[in-house]
Amino acid sequence: MGEGRSLTILGISGSLRRGSFNTGALRAAAGVAPPGVVVELAELRDIPLYDEDLRRERGFPPAVERLRARIRRADALLLATPEYNYSFTGVLKNAIDWVSRPPEPPLPGKPLAVIGVSPGVTGAIRAQWQLRPVLAGLGALVLFRPEVAIGDARAKFDENGDLRDADSRQRLAGLLEALVAWTRRLEAGAGTTKPA
Numbered sequence: 746m747g748e749g750r751s752l753t754i755l756g757i758s759g760s761l762r763r764g765s766f767n768t769g770a771l772r773a774a775a776g777v778a779p780p781g782v783v784v785e786l787a788e789l790r791d792i793p794l795y796d797e798d799l800r801r802e803r804g805f806p807p808a809v810e811r812l813r814a815r816i817r818r819a820d821a822l823l824l825a826t827p828e829y830n831y832s833f834t835g836v837l838k839n840a841i842d843w844v845s846r847p848p849e850p851p852l853p854g855k856p857l858a859v860i861g862v863s864p865g866v867t868g869a870i871r872a873q874w875q876l877r878p879v880l881a882g883l884g885a886l887v888l889f890r891p892e893v894a895i896g897d898a899r900a901k902f903d904e905n906g907d908l909r910d911a912d913s914r915q916r917l918a919g920l921l922e923a924l925v926a927w928t929r930r931l932e933a934g935a936g937t938t939k940p941a
């Protein structure tokens with residue numbers, strides 16, 4: 746980046762599928778991140794279904810505690826969601842529900858962006874449109890533009906699930922630059938109002 750300290754962006758995929766296009770897009774994001782920016786990937790597979798009794802009686806399960814800690818440590822988040830039945834995935838909603846609970850939920854004040862990939866033409870845009878307000882409602886500082894909606898995924902990813910399409914990779918690079926600028930701007934104090 747050439748300015749400021751290095752940043753860590755935590756990528757979270759809403760798909761558990763081996764060969765997931767969305768997870769592949771996050772790996773591609775890691776590959777096109779600007780210098781001084783590291784994109785790490787979080788894993789949602791071990792997060793159990795949200796259970797209020799479990800949380801009250803035994804606290805956060807270890808996988809949830811790990812995710813909370815990684816979100817807290819990250820300078821920003823990049824969420825990649827598939828579209829399942831016109832919305833974002835239950836896997837993602839379940840993880841968001843866990844990390845939204847007290848004490849000290851890590852999402853308020855956290856800069857983040859959302860992307861989506863689909864084999865159809867839409868690039869999971871409806872899922873993205875539903876996910877952003879949920880995150881904003883929790884106090885995350887959501888970057889709404891540029892949008893990255895990668896459609897026609899089968900033509901753009903190879904057999905290993907890696908993103909080969911140059912235009913999509915360039916869009917991801919542009920989004921990361923915008924997310925880094927957004928994060929640095931918030932860090933510098935422009936417009937930071939940490940929600941209660």
Ligand SMILES: Cc1cc2nc3c(=O)[nH]c(=O)nc-3n(C[C@H](O)[C@H](O)[C@H](O)COP(=O)(O)O)c2cc1C
Nearest residue numbers: 760762765766767768827828829830831863864865
């Ligand atoms: C339960 C289910 C519902 C789906 N609904 C939609 C949908 O509403 N819109 C869409 O574009 N694709 C839909 N798809 C197709 C997904 O976009 C496709 O499976 C995609 O590869 C999932 O993302 P992933 O590759 O990251 O796992 C659906 C798939 C599943 C399994």
